[in-house]
Amino acid sequence: MSSVQIRDVRKSFGNFEVLHGVTIPIEDGEFVVLVGPSGCGKSTLLRMLAGLENITSGTISIGDRVVNNVQPKERDIAMVFQNYALYPHMSVADNMGFSMKLRGAKADEISASVKRAAEILALTPLLDRYPRQLSGGQRQRVAMGRAIVRDPQVFLFDEPLSNLDAKLRVAMRTEIKELHQRLKTTTVYVTHDQIEAMTMADKIVVMHDGIVEQMGSPLELYDTPANQFVAGFIGSPAMNFLKGSVKVNGSAYFEGPNGVKLPLKSAPANSDGKPAVYGVRPEHFTIADDGAEAEIVVVEPTGSETQVFAKLGGEQVVAVFRERHQFNPGDKVRLKPDPTLVHLFDDGTGKRLNG
Amino acid sequence: MADIALTPRRAKPALREATTWDQLKHNKNWLGFWFMLPAMAFLIFFLAYPLGLGIWLSFTDTRIGRVGHFVGTENYEWLWDDAIFWLSVFNTLLYTSIASAIKFGVGLYLALLLNERMPFKAILRAAVLIPFIVPTVLSALAFWWIFDSQFSIISWSLKHLGLITQNINFLGDTTWARICVIFANIWRGVPFVAITLLAGLQTVSPSLYEAAILDGATSWQRFRYITYPLLTPIIAVVMTFSVLFTFTDFQLIWAMTRGGPVNATHLMATLSYQRAIIAGQLGEGAAISSAMIPFLLAAIMVSWFGLQRRKWQQGESND
Numbered sequence: 001m002s003s004v005q006i007r008d009v010r011k012s013f014g015n016f017e018v019l020h021g022v023t024i025p026i027e028d029g030e031f032v033v034l035v036g037p038s039g040c041g042k043s044t045l046l047r048m049l050a051g052l053e054n055i056t057s058g059t060i061s062i063g064d065r066v067v068n069n070v071q072p073k074e075r076d077i078a079m080v081f082q083n084y085a086l087y088p089h090m091s092v093a094d095n096m097g098f099s100m101k102l103r104g105a106k107a108d109e110i111s112a113s114v115k116r117a118a119e120i121l122a123l124t125p126l127l128d129r130y131p132r133q134l135s136g137g138q139r140q141r142v143a144m145g146r147a148i149v150r151d152p153q154v155f156l157f158d159e160p161l162s163n164l165d166a167k168l169r170v171a172m173r174t175e176i177k178e179l180h181q182r183l184k185t186t187t188v189y190v191t192h193d194q195i196e197a198m199t200m201a202d203k204i205v206v207m208h209d210g211i212v213e214q215m216g217s218p219l220e221l222y223d224t225p226a227n228q229f230v231a232g233f234i235g236s237p238a239m240n241f242l243k244g245s246v247k248v249n250g251s252a253y254f255e256g257p258n259g260v261k262l263p264l265k266s267a268p269a270n271s272d273g274k275p276a277v278y279g280v281r282p283e284h285f286t287i288a289d290d291g292a293e294a295e296i297v298v299v300e301p302t303g304s305e306t307q308v309f310a311k312l313g314g315e316q317v318v319a320v321f322r323e324r325h326q327f328n329p330g331d332k333v334r335l336k337p338d339p340t341l342v343h344l345f346d347d348g349t350g351k352r353l354n355g
Numbered sequence: 356m357a358d359i360a361l362t363p364r365r366a367k368p369a370l371r372e373a374t375t376w377d378q379l380k381h382n383k384n385w386l387g388f389w390f391m392l393p394a395m396a397f398l399i400f401f402l403a404y405p406l407g408l409g410i411w412l413s414f415t416d417t418r419i420g421r422v423g424h425f426v427g428t429e430n431y432e433w434l435w436d437d438a439i440f441w442l443s444v445f446n447t448l449l450y451t452s453i454a455s456a457i458k459f460g461v462g463l464y465l466a467l468l469l470n471e472r473m474p475f476k477a478i479l480r481a482a483v484l485i486p487f488i489v490p491t492v493l494s495a496l497a498f499w500w501i502f503d504s505q506f507s508i509i510s511w512s513l514k515h516l517g518l519i520t521q522n523i524n525f526l527g528d529t530t531w532a533r534i535c536v537i538f539a540n541i542w543r544g545v546p547f548v549a550i551t552l553l554a555g556l557q558t559v560s561p562s563l564y565e566a567a568i569l570d571g572a573t574s575w576q577r578f579r580y581i582t583y584p585l586l587t588p589i590i591a592v593v594m595t596f597s598v599l600f601t602f603t604d605f606q607l608i609w610a611m612t613r614g615g616p617v618n619a620t621h622l623m624a625t626l627s628y629q630r631a632i633i634a635g636q637l638g639e640g641a642a643i644s645s646a647m648i649p650f651l652l653a654a655i656m657v658s659w660f661g662l663q664r665r666k667w668q669q670g671e672s673n674d
Contacts (some may be wrong), residue, residue, distance in 0.1 A: 073571035085566035089584045293577035
């Protein structure tokens with residue numbers, strides 16, 4: 001186990017720069033999730049960490065060693081690929097022991113390591129099978145087993161769950177987290193799924209267009225997103241954004257689209273009349289007599305909660321209620337955002353304005 | 356629901372006994388037979404019939420212009436004692452084994468090379484196919500000139516380099532002649548092997564190589580443990596075809612040497628042609644051709660077992 005330091009790393013393909021100076025400190029034993037939409041550079045960064053892509057500038061160190069020019073096999077990392085990359089002509093045991101075989105380990109040493117890893121992942125009965133004979137989840141576990149056998153300093157996961165069906169994905173999510181709690185190996189995990197990021201990470205790094213938008217614990221990102229991008233990316237259903245301006249007229253409030261009046265706990269300094277974006281999470285709406293009038297468009301009950309799509313000041317917003325209201329499309333309701341939990345963003349830069 | 360079910364159906368027309376023809380009209384196998392018929396007719400007329408006729412002729416003393424009589428295995432008995440026939444068998448085996456082995460080696464090397472990232476890849480891949488698309492007789496004629504005893508460009512170049520003083524008698528010397536025809540066959544056969552193996556290489560997922568790199572495999576180990584095992588099914592197919600084509604080669608030899616000098620490059624196919632068509636002994640020529648069948652069957656059996664689905668290819672895919 002060791003820490004990983006990514007310092008001002010850039011990556012260009014020809015003249016096209018895909019990573020514009022990324023700095024991420026990763027502590028020993030930490031589970032870090034790189035999350036972002038497709039094309040944000042997260043997989044490229046992971047592949048640079050693995051040594052599969054060159055580093056254009058900046059440094060990556062594992063432990064105390066700068067690994068920019070270190071061969072992948074000498075970086076002491078193990079990677080789990082999106083498509084598992086299991087060797088189809090080798091049995092599960094051979095797949096898992098391949099790295100040791102290449103290193104010239106003795107046969108009994110290899111089988112002992114493979115057995116140990118297989119026990120951790122409950123793969124023992126499958127050791128003689130071939131990848132084709134395994135289900136998606138089992139293949140995923142073999143890919144992890146191959147990583148565990150190497151006993152690396154750092155585990156790298158490249159969207160490992162995206163080829164699994166929804167139910168299995170949830171199960172494997174828990175399994176990977178549990179595995180990390182047991183082995184305590186530094187882990188860097190890439191995904192585009194913010195729910196995976198929220199549920200698994202010690203630290204989330206939100207990336208967008210080759211830069212780090214924000215990093216922090218899942219709840220930090222959820223409670224105080226640094227900008228509108230992070231606010232919109234983290235959380236499901238996504239945060240509602242309403243354009244308008246801040247008003248300080250005795251007490252502070254926000255004037256939304258079509259003059260809708262929305263509550264603010266306090267206005268940032270010198271913000272009277274300033275155009276801004278008002279962000280409110282769907283779960284932070286309540287039905288209250290002093291709320292803003294909205295017309296319900298669609299109601300989607302999921303059992304545990306109800307999602308309500310409504311027109312608020314002409315803009316569509318979504319609200320989530322855990323309590324069961326009787327809603328029908330066309331109904332008028334009064335939606336009130338919780339003023340202590342709303343977010344204000346700069347209209348131009350998208351930066352967070354309130355504390 | 357209930358009243359729909361209770362609605363009386365319209366009365367059906369009176370049932371009549373289904374004739375055999377009626378049954379056939381609805382029989383999928385019968386229909387399938389008709390779909391197969393054109394292909395079957397083609398194969399029967401152009402493959403099965405000539406093969407059967409050839410085998411029948413080999414048991415007769417037919418000559419061109421004269422109907423033969425059944426003579427049993429007489430033609431084969433003659434061949435058994437015919438040194439030239441055995442020389443042609445030896446030549447064919449030598450020609451096939453050396454040419455196929457080198458074609459495999461060079462083809463695999465080219466395929467691996469063309470699978471790498473490099474400039475002008477598309478053009479190079481197309482260029483590799485050129486020997487394959489030039490008509491065999493044309494390329495054989497070109498080789499004939501290249502290996503000509505007087506005007507050979509190789510002799511000319513070597514003389515100007517001062518390496519030799521006299522022209523090499525490429526097609527006049529038995530050893531040189533064998534080398535030359537094998538070389539020409541390799542030149543012509545390599546593209547087929549290379550392009551087919553290249554297609555096979557491209558089915559290997561790049562992430563397997565990345566996984567192997569992370570597992571610490573050197574480029575030789577990646578070939579030895581990943582590429583080669585995954586390529587074996589395709590190697591089996593391509594080499595079977597390569598061996599069959601080489602074993603039955605006729606055009607190249609006939610255009611370059613006509614089997615000479617002193618029968619040193621006579622293959623079974625060329626000897627058969629010479630005896631049957633040139634000399635008119637159809638029965639004997641057919642016997643030589645038929646004698647190739649066991650060898651070809653053996654080659655097919657080897658690939659049949661080589662092609663058996665390996666254990667790792669079996670099982671259900673859950674993708």
